Amino acid sequence: MTLTPARPDLLEAQILHLGTQILKGSTGSKGLSALLQKSWWDDKLMDWAMADEVLRVELFRLVDCLPALKSKPEIARHMQEYLGQRGLHLPELLQKSINYTKPDSLPAQTAATAMTLGAEQLAKRFICGANVEEALKALQQLRKKKLAFSVDLLGEAVTSEHEALQYLQRYLDLMPRLASVVQSWSPIPLIDQATSEELARVSISVKVSALFSQFDPFNPDGTQQVVQERLVQLLRQAQQTGAFVHIDMEQYAYKDLTYQIVQDLLMQPEWRGVSRVGMTIQAYLKDSYQDAQQILAWAKTRGTPVTVRLVKGAYWDQEVIRASQEHWEIPVYTDKAQTDHNFEAITALLLQNHALVHTAIASHNVRSLAHALVLADHYQVPARALEIQMLYGMADRYAQALAGLERRVRVYSPYGELLPGMAYLIRRLLENTANTSFLRQSLNDGLDPQELLTAPRPRPTQTPVATLGFINSPNQDFSRTEVRLQLQTALQKVQGQLGQTYPARVGTQILADLPAVPSVNPADPAQTIGFIGYGSPEAAQKAMTLARQTFLSWRRTPVEERAQVLERVARQLEERRFEITAWLTYEVAKPAREADAEVSEAIDFCCYYAQQMRRLDQGQHRDVAGETNFYHYWPRGVSVIIGPWNFPLAIPLGMTAAALVTGNTAILKPSEQSSVIGALIVELFDRAGLPTGALTYLPGKGESVGAYLVRHPQTALVAFTGSRAVGCQIYQECAVLRPGQTQMKRVIAEMGGKNAIIVDESADLDQAILGVIQSAFGYSGQKCSACSRVIVLAPIYDLFLERLTEAARSLTVGPATDPSTRVVPVIDQDAQERTLQYIASASSQGRVVLQQSAPSPGYYVGPTIVADVAPDAPLAQEEIFGPVLAVLKAQSFTAALDIANGTPYALTGGLYSRTPSHIQLARQEFEVGNLYINRSTTGAIVERQPFGGFKLSGLGTKAGGPDYLLQFLDPRTITENVQRQGFAPLAGFEF
Known part of the structure; x- marks a missing residue:
């Protein structure tokens, strides 16, 4: 019609x-206060807040956390922290009660009472x-x-x-x-006169x-x-x-x-x-x-x-x-x-x-x-x-x-109740106080009603201004039907390609005579993803010789050409995004969203390192009269790349890209559990036009091929991501000066963590529970950034534990190809047995509040939560790399920080809090390389959140950061005296 x-x-x-x-x-x-029925503790406060954007933000943040605060001194303390900063225009009496008294003083508690009543009145308004x-x-x-x-x-x-x-x-x-x-x-007119139909009263x-x-x-x-x-x-x-x-x-x-x-x-x-x-x-x-x-x-x-x-x-x-x-x-x-x-x-x-x-x-x-x-x-x-x-x-x-x-x-x-209603209340406050709100505009006495009632006049659509700096590759939006269909098509396509052989290769020579070892699907070990031709020490020697020879020419290749190789790899990754996501899903049981994000990270590594190397190639000039000084970088030589299985694409590819773009050659030894993905990495570089010999694919056992390459005297650099034990062994081996060695080896090692999230009394528990669940059980806790300890302050410990347990109980355990799955299998049988051993001993270290059953076949371990764990217990100290979460109680925030810092690791940490002083203290004292506040601890993004830890989590390098490429380079300074016979070139001089 x-x-x-x-x-x-x-x-x-x-x-x-x-x-x-x-x-x-x-x-x-x-007046705006009339709109809000003057229900605040001071008639003018909301009007002032609308005129002061900083006050508005701080006021609404305070209101947001009020329901979590259980005592007047706590409310008074938060009022001081949110409203006591300089530059906020508050009523004089309120300002004095906030700034000049202790939180437990009578004036402060009086202000807290007024604040509570005011917030309750606001809530009752909406x-x-x-x-x-x-x-x-x-x-x-x-x-x-x-x-x-x-x-x-x-x-x-x-x-x-x-x-x-x-x-x-x-x-x-x-x-x-x-x-x-x-x-x-009493009824109201809810009858349609035309049909006599009574409308629903409820x-x-x-x-x-x-x-x-x-x-x-x-x-x-x-x-x-x-x-x-x-x-x-x-x-x-x-x-x-x-x-x-x-x-x-x-x-x-x-x-x-x-x-x-x-x-x-x-x-x-x-x-x-x-x-x-x-x-x-x-x-x-x-x-x-x-x-x-x-x-x-x-x-x-x-x-x-x-x-x-x-x-x-x-x-x-x-x-x-x-x-x-x-x-x-x-x-x-x-x-x-x-x-x-x-x-x-x-x-x-x-x-x-x-x-x-x-x-x-x-x-x-x-x-x-x-x-x-x-x-x-x-x-x-x-x-x-x-x-x-x-x-x-x-x-x-x-x-x-x-x-x-x-x-x-x-x-x-x-x-x-006010607590679950707070998000709704804040939305209403924002709507009431927005500059574009009709309600706010309608209360402006000076505004002509005809102006309010005029037809909307949209502004012409403007082309967005290009964002300066690095732009990350976007992940796919899996809420879109067409995206899910592309993924399903890719999974079917890749399933038809399983079972191929991926031999080691040195230059153009395929080492087909080496034994082939199956790489299997962790969700179904009977399904072979591919057969891997493992290398040997002899093959490693051939690879080293070729890499050293190729280095002599590759190091002289202009930076722009090297950068373009990386960018061509990035384009292939984007074009083959769904296919590569499928390979990750099959070989390491990575769920599609996380696999897709890993493809994005690999793209970002290529593009960011290409950008950064162009910057570094400019060097630094510092000239004075009669003298030039140039500071620049040289590549180191042959880089040995030893990658992990949990990020089998992004991390090895990122380390390889960093080595190559800086002018080094590389030998890639992928993890034994993810060597098909390793072969895919080398294929991408080959198709991007990388010269033969600049990158060698050499899968094999760590104790044979890996150890040989680490000890080789011509190895200039080892880039490693994996366990602390292996990382420390590599560090020790590289410190030994061997016959024929002409430079000190450099080690880049990221070695995992025992990561903690602190949840304090003021935290948004909905946000905290979902964040801990994602951080602890996403990819079955098999991320070096995963949360394996959650430290909860005593006042909310029982409530948080109860809700956390129910949330984890609701997670589905299954294969990564099933879209309902939230917890996938661990990587292999060794990982499964090791994790189950920790779970078997858990009852002696705490109270097992959840141990989900797991399906079979497959290397499954159900989400497990152990409460009341002591800070020095093995569950709170040792990296498990599985879906096992220890819950610890702390009596104060400083005690929680002490517990969090009480391990040899310093990789990632998290905090859920709405207390400004706690957030500031965590920024200053939390010993981690990456601190995440009010969000999950996993999912670092290149350039936005450069990733890496210190202490026994690593050597302080940051993948995806502005100084990462420096680890692959040696700095040089060239000074030239340009004065001859008493004269020198004069910059800018014209005859």
């Missing part, structure tokens, strides 16, 4: 007229109750004002299946409770991601099955109680899967005729108009209308930040007027098609509301097919004005 609008100027006149009516019909005092009883009272008040409601249960982050089932059960219990109560309330809003803790667009089929089963329970309860179920929309990555789940379910015979259900469109998304068109086409096929809630969108900052970090296209409009314009376009589309869908216009922008209502009258939209929706505590006066104009208004009413 399509209607031609009336003349645009007439519609605009009607919009202006109706909008003015709404503005005039609203009541309440002016959250209709902490429990059902409080919510019912608030909802009854809405009904008295002739306003309908939709109830939302707060608690956005679901970390375990236990919590997901609790979320579901709360809704199942809530609907009959609401239905029984609202029957006694409405709930549900987040589908909260119904399943493992909700993942990468696993659409598995996610859809579980979520639909739980949605069916909700819908059946709604049918029995006469309730309406509306599906909220969340982050962009979940959008397509959410639509798929809901639409597929509603096409089933049991639900195809149900109309009391709704979906959401977010107008700030660039593809939302297409989503609206798709929903209309689906609704036409279905035959029964559903309600579409049209919102502007509440996750703008999150979407922009995520896309920027990943180097993806930003999915949202970055100009507010573009969103408003799109909102109006979708409004028109939905209202024109009111026979197919009912529309809920969810906005506080009077222009948007008036536009929708005018168009609804023009398109003769029946009352049943349109309602206005607003958020509880926001624009109440507009809601009242619309109700007074006999328009149906529904109030989105969240309820729940």
Whole structure:
């Protein structure tokens, strides 16, 4: 159905007229504090915060962490840390109570009490109750004002299946409770005069991601099955109680899967005729108009209308930040007027098609509301097919004005405890106080109402300015269907290539007579990935001779040519991304997301080292009168690259790329468990035009081939990543001066860690639990950066441990090719047996709170958590390299730091805290090469987070950092006296 609008100027006149009516019909005092009902402890504080961006940020950060603080002195201390800094404009009395008293003093505690009451009042402004009883009272008040409601249960982050089932059960219990109560309330006009159909008196809003803790667009089929089963329970309860179920929309990555789940379910015979259900469109998304068109086409096929809630969108900052970090296209409009314009376009589309869908216009922008209502009258939209929706505590006066104009208004009413509701509260505060907020602008006494009600004028789209500096290769977005299809195609293709032979090779000579050893799939040891032709000491000698000969010419190859070789490798990696991801999935059981990220890291190493070598090649000139001085670098010679199996592509390729671009030649001895990937690395360099002999592929046993190369007198440098034992042995061997050796060998060694994450009392526990789970059990803990110890402060120890255990219990153990898998097998039988031995002794070192079973065949070990571990216990001191997590209790933050630092390692560490002094102390005292604050400890990115540790974790080098290439070079200074017979060239002199 399509209607031609009336003349645009007439519609605009009607919009202006109706909008003015709404503005005039609203009541309440002016000023932003009136909007917030002056509920803060000081009437002026919020107004001041809006005028001071720094204060605004610090204030909202303080409010964010308040629910975690259990005592007045703690609150007072955090007030000092957040609001006591110089330059913040606070009321004089408050400033004195914060800055000049101890946290346990009476003035400080008085300020803390006021702060707590103020935050609670703010929460009550936007959250209709902490429990059902409080919510019912608030909802009854809405009904008295002739306003309908939709109830939302707060608690956005679901970390375990236990919590997901609790979320579901709360809704199942809530609907009959609401239905029984609202029957006694005085009715409001919810009858469609055309059909005499009574609308649902009870409405709930549900987040589908909260119904399943493992909700993942990468696993659409598995996610859809579980979520639909739980949605069916909700819908059946709604049918029995006469309730309406509306599906909220969340982050962009979940959008397509959410639509798929809901639409597929509603096409089933049991639900195809149900109309009391709704979906959401977010107008700030660039593809939302297409989503609206798709929903209309689906609704036409279905035959029964559903309600579409049209919102502007509440996750703008999150979407922009995520896309920027990943180097993806930003999915949202970055100009507010573009969103408003799109909102109006979708409004028109939905209202024109009111026979197919009912529309809920969810906005506080009077222009948007008036536009929708005018168009609804023009398109003769029946009352049943349109309602206005607003958020509880926001624009109440507009809601009242619309109700007074006999328009149906529904109030989105969240309820729940303050802690799970804090994320929602902060979003509302940000929305209220944003410069572009209609609510904030409407409270400006000097602003002409016609300016508020004018049609949105999007600015012309501007081409983004090129970012200076290094740009990382973006990972793939596996929420996209086309990306998942490409991966599946690659997995099938590579599966057909398994079982080939990969012999050692010296120059053009293939050493086919060497014994071949199978490399197997850790998830299925009966599946051979490839047969590896292991080298021998004799083959290693041939490789060394060729590498030394080639070095003489390769070192003189211009840097630009060497850099271009790396860049050609990078292009191949990008072109073959999915194929290489598949090889990683099969040979080392790396899940697709992590394998894809490893391909990105390999690309970054190539491009970054090429860039850095061009910079280093410029050298440094320091000339004075009569003398020139030039500081530059020379390559060292033959580099022996000994790579690990856990990052079999990125780390060996990165070390090899660094050696080659600096003018060294290289012999690559890949890990025995990942030698097929090693052969792939050499193939990439061959295809990139690397001269024969500059890189040799020499797989073999570490104790034979590896040891021979390390001891060889012509080895100039050894780049190694692996265990501490092997790394220390290499370091010792390279310190020995052998006959024929003409230079001191250099060692680059990264040797793992016993990494800790500290969680303090102020931490966001949702964030901390998910971060620890990812850090400890991602790739089964087989990363040198993995978290193997979590140190939790005593006040939250029991709560954190309980939630952590349930979260880990919810993880699926299985092969990397299964998209539902969260915990993959360990690399081989030795690793499996070693890990199981640690688990067998765990009960003597602590309390085993979780030991998941594991499938077979395959080298599986289920996630294991051991609580109450002593700091000096083997589980807290020794690197296990498996999915085993020790949980330790600390009585204070300084004690937690002492425990974290109490190992010989110093690789990575993490902190979850919202206490500024703790964050600062960790920055100063946490002995790690990479410290991660309020995020997981794994996933370092080239140039952004150069990676490497010290103490017994390594020699202090940083892969992917600005000084890494210096390890492969020797510096030289050339000084020339240019004065002859009393004269010298004069720079810039002209005759």
